[in-house]
Amino acid sequence: MAITISDHAIPRPPLSARLSTPQVWGIVLLAPYLLVFLAFVLYPVGYGLWLARHPQSYVELYNDPIFARAAVNTLIFLVIGINVKMLIALFLSGFFVQQRHWIRWLSVLFILPWAVPSIPTILSVRFMLNPEWGVVNHIIFSLTGDDGPNWLNDPTVALTMAIGVHIWKSLPFWTLILMTGRLAISNDLFEAAGVDGASFWQKFRYITWPSMRTLYVTCTLLSMIWTLGDFNSVYLLTGGGPADLTHVLSTLGIRYLRLDQLNLAMASIVCALPLVLPLVYFMMKRLSR
Amino acid sequence: MKLPTLREIGTEAKLLLIGIPVLIWTLVPIYHMFLFAISPKEDAFSGKLWPDHPTLHNFEIVFRQQHYFLRDFWMQFGNSTVIALATGALTLFIATAAAFSISRLRTPGGRAVMNLALFTYFIPAAFLAVPMYRTMGNYGLLNTHWSLILAMVTIASPYAIWVLKQASDKLPVELDEAATMDGATTLQLFRLVYVPLMMPSLVAVGTYAILLAWNEYLYAFLLLSKDTDITLPVALGNFLAADDSPWELLMTTGFIYALPPAAIYYVFKRYMVGGLTAGAVKS
Numbered sequence: 001m002a003i004t005i006s007d008h009a010i011p012r013p014p015l016s017a018r019l020s021t022p023q024v025w026g027i028v029l030l031a032p033y034l035l036v037f038l039a040f041v042l043y044p045v046g047y048g049l050w051l052a053r054h055p056q057s058y059v060e061l062y063n064d065p066i067f068a069r070a071a072v073n074t075l076i077f078l079v080i081g082i083n084v085k086m087l088i089a090l091f092l093s094g095f096f097v098q099q100r101h102w103i104r105w106l107s108v109l110f111i112l113p114w115a116v117p118s119i120p121t122i123l124s125v126r127f128m129l130n131p132e133w134g135v136v137n138h139i140i141f142s143l144t145g146d147d148g149p150n151w152l153n154d155p156t157v158a159l160t161m162a163i164g165v166h167i168w169k170s171l172p173f174w175t176l177i178l179m180t181g182r183l184a185i186s187n188d189l190f191e192a193a194g195v196d197g198a199s200f201w202q203k204f205r206y207i208t209w210p211s212m213r214t215l216y217v218t219c220t221l222l223s224m225i226w227t228l229g230d231f232n233s234v235y236l237l238t239g240g241g242p243a244d245l246t247h248v249l250s251t252l253g254i255r256y257l258r259l260d261q262l263n264l265a266m267a268s269i270v271c272a273l274p275l276v277l278p279l280v281y282f283m284m285k286r287l288s289r
Numbered sequence: 290m291k292l293p294t295l296r297e298i299g300t301e302a303k304l305l306l307i308g309i310p311v312l313i314w315t316l317v318p319i320y321h322m323f324l325f326a327i328s329p330k331e332d333a334f335s336g337k338l339w340p341d342h343p344t345l346h347n348f349e350i351v352f353r354q355q356h357y358f359l360r361d362f363w364m365q366f367g368n369s370t371v372i373a374l375a376t377g378a379l380t381l382f383i384a385t386a387a388a389f390s391i392s393r394l395r396t397p398g399g400r401a402v403m404n405l406a407l408f409t410y411f412i413p414a415a416f417l418a419v420p421m422y423r424t425m426g427n428y429g430l431l432n433t434h435w436s437l438i439l440a441m442v443t444i445a446s447p448y449a450i451w452v453l454k455q456a457s458d459k460l461p462v463e464l465d466e467a468a469t470m471d472g473a474t475t476l477q478l479f480r481l482v483y484v485p486l487m488m489p490s491l492v493a494v495g496t497y498a499i500l501l502a503w504n505e506y507l508y509a510f511l512l513l514s515k516d517t518d519i520t521l522p523v524a525l526g527n528f529l530a531a532d533d534s535p536w537e538l539l540m541t542t543g544f545i546y547a548l549p550p551a552a553i554y555y556v557f558k559r560y561m562v563g564g565l566t567a568g569a570v571k572s
Contacts, residue, residue, distance in 0.1 A: 021475060022475045023396065023397075025390070025394060025475040025479075026390040026395070026396030026397075026399070027390075027396060029386035029387065029389055029396075029479075030386070030391070030396055030398075030399065030402060032382070032383045033384070033387040033402065033406065033450065034402065036439070036442060036443055036446060037402075037405055037406070037409065037443075039424075039428075040421065040440065041405075041412075041417070043424060044417065044421050044423070044424040045412075045417075045420060047420055047423065047424060048419065048423075051420075051423075092311065095304070095307050095308070095311075098304060103304070103308065106308055109312065109315060109316065110312075110315050111554075112315060112319060113315060115550065115551045115555070116319065116547040116550060117503065117546060117547055117550055118504065119504075119506050119522040119526065119546075120322055120525060120542075120543025120546060120547050121318045121319060121543075121547070123525065123528075123529070123539065123543060124318045124319070124321045124325075124540060125318050128318070133536075135321060168314070168318065225411055225413060226413070228413040228416070229412075229413025229415040229416060230415070231414075231415040231418075231506075231507045232506055235507075236506075236526065236529075239529075249416075250415030250416065253415065253416065253418075253419050254415065254507070254511070257419050257422060257511075262419070269419060272416070276412075276413065276416075280408065280411040280412070283407075283411055284404065284407050284411065287407055287451070
């Protein structure tokens with residue numbers, strides 16, 4: 001009996017005594033980020049999901065032709081745009097690793113689209129494509145005597161141009177990343193293959209590609225996630241027009257937000273989650289290794 | 290001097306055949322912007338490759354705010370600067386503290402926090418913007434600079450923490466042990482050992498956050514609205530509202546706005562490429 005009483009009488013040491021000083025500091029130093037995460041990620045995401053809870057929003061979304069069009073546009077942007085971009089980046093990374101003085105200088109200039117903010121350059125492209133005053137149609141007129149097309153007034157052409165702007169902006173970054181991958185391959189392999197009489201294509205097929213495959217796939221997936229959030233290329237070039245036919249999911253969400261249809265905005269984002277979450281899961285596994 | 294063989298000339302020609310289109314593709318939009326900036330209004334629309342009378346008059350108009358669209362230029366330039374610097378400073382503080390805690394102090398739960406940060410890093414920014422806008426409204430921060438600064442810190446810090454954690458994992462544990470043996474407190478360890486050794490990565494991360502905030506359009510456009518509150522990219526976007534926008538002035542302003550980040554990028558290129566791209570994609 002007495003034993004049980006004394007058992008109860010021993011209080012657990014207070015929290016401060018069980019933690020060593022470094023551990024206390026560890027928690028204190030982690031706190032600022034945790035606060036930011038709770039206030040500006042967890043709360044907004046939770047609140048957004050709560051707003052998107054009504055099935056009615058999804059019915060409305062389903063009946064909105066602009067949403068279907070935006071979903072298709074997003075897929076075109078991702079499947080065609082990203083793959084074209086990554087293939088060019090893979091090709092150019094092979095070009096930029098060549099040891100030439102002028103190629104080194106070219107690579108310094110080549111980085112510019114990535115180093116400058118996207119807004120002024122996208123607007124610059126928008127003006128170039130202006131049907132009446134733009135320099136592109138000026139050149140077409142002086143060469144052929146015919147008026148050039150109204151570039152951004154055709155949804156297919158306008159979306160293609162938006163993809164082009166996206167590629168222009170992010171190609172240097174991916175080329176740079178793939179270059180580091182190529183430079184990591186030992187030169188001995190290529191020399192040995194050269195002695196054995198391997199062709200250019202064979203060297204790529206049997207040496208370069210096997211060692212870069214993982215990097216290439218990772219880059220493609222990462223680029224897909226980032227491109228889903230690319231608002232500027234479409235919004236500043238076409239504004240979603242003509243007739244809201246060139247929206248992608250990122251600009252559509254903002255469009256609903258501007259129209260004060262917050263539930264639709266969130267519902268359209270929730271519809272993209274089945275595509276986003278597997279990509280995020282895959283990338284997290286890659287990076288937290 | 291050895292004369293180049295036919296084969297060498299062939300290789301060089303093939304390389305040039307790739308290099309020249311790449312150069313043109315890269316420079317055309319930027320050159321077009323520059324051309325507008327140095328052209329008088331009447332030359333700007335003539336489609337020439339070089340204006341007949343190049344001038345710096347457009348820059349003078351912008352700097353003196355002598356146009357309706359430009360009446361708050363310096364104010365907006367200041368807003369962009371303040372927001373970029375504040376984002377850089379706050380991100381550095383938060384990310385360095387978190388990385389030190391996770392990587393050096395091995396705080397329990399640190400791994401989980403790292404995963405939360407990585408998860409945030411992978412949410413497409415335009416998707417987070419919608420609920421973020423409402424959240425800022427709920428907090429009563431809409432139309433204040435704090436809303437944009439905090440939003441940018443939220444977006445910049447996950448990657449910053451990840452890069453810093455990768456870098457600090459490489460520092461030998463013996464350093465911390467030796468310093469602790471000599472009686473250094475945790476805070477001294479942080480201030481006198483950790484921060485000086487991490488300097489190159491800190492420069493890279495700070496630059497990254499500053500450029501991110503300076504370049505941001507979407508969040509700035511959503512969270513700020515008053516003409517005297519907005520940042521330069523939003524002001525540039527507002528030019529589009531009118532049909533008779535003065536393109537040459539828009540391009541001049543855009544050129545001025547693009548210069549600081551380009552300069553910063555080239556000055557810190559060493560750090561940026563080493564510190565960021567190496568960590569960007571781990572193969």
